[in-house]
Amino acid sequence: MASRPPSGIISRLAPWLALLRPGDWSLIVGAAIAVGASLPLIWQGGLADRAVIRQEGAIFAQLDLHARRRVEVAGPLGTTVIAVEPGRARVVSDPGPRQYCVRQGWLSRPGEIAICAPNRVSLQITGRTKAYDSLSY
């Protein structure tokens, strides 16, 4: 252990810190910064590419998530309004009684889906490659 008696956190850590060389410090700091920077970037979940709107299970429209658009989809109960913005999409209004799909708000990650079951309309975000719901081995 240390030559002097441990009297606090600093003196206890000192012998360990002495083992670090300048390059070690720069590597640790660099790696920590890289990790910190990668957290928001990669955690987004790939790139949201398109919004797929289905009515009665059939594809009604596939929209690129690049421009603003508003789509009205007719269903058995009435009209579901879907808004698309760069990078995200949502159900604006729906004639369904419980409004679950509207309350889900903006969808921005591949695989996210809002289903307006009563009106038989769904809105799904897809990435470049099709995401799996689940995988098991």
Added chain:
Amino acid sequence: MTASVIELTVTAADRRIARLAAAAVGLSLVDAAIPTPLPGVKPGLANIVTLLVLERYGWATAAWVTGLRVIAGSLLLGHFLAPGFFLSLTGAVASLTVLAFARHLPRRWFGPVSWSLIAAFAHIGGQLCLARVWLIPHDGVFLLAPLFAAAAVVFGTLNGLIVARMLADQPPPENAHA
């Protein structure tokens, strides 16, 4: 009937490799016993042995010890030739490969902590690539990269410090190479 005798000459180096590999296997068992929130995030304590051996006895001995540790460890844990075995083999190969270069970094600036960090990143890099190519053929695996990288920073630094401490505490034995 004449009994044929097969003699295997066991050199001191063989015994040393066996002893060190046994220590590494023991540490990988400890590793496996530590509960983790995410499969794949492990302290990698056995890498302490790899780094110590690398410094004291050279790269070839480190490669032997690590290879034996991966095989014997997987036999004891029961995942020999299962996906987990290939993941740890890939990690070991990747980290040994970069360590072959990292150990020649200038000593004045880079010590065991640097080697440990570089090896830890190579480890997760290799494993993620194998997982992407073979186990989960979808770019979604890379979503976990920041978590693995964070674990690599933390455990790489801690393991490196332990190695540095052990090297500083114990002067090299007589038969060690330079």
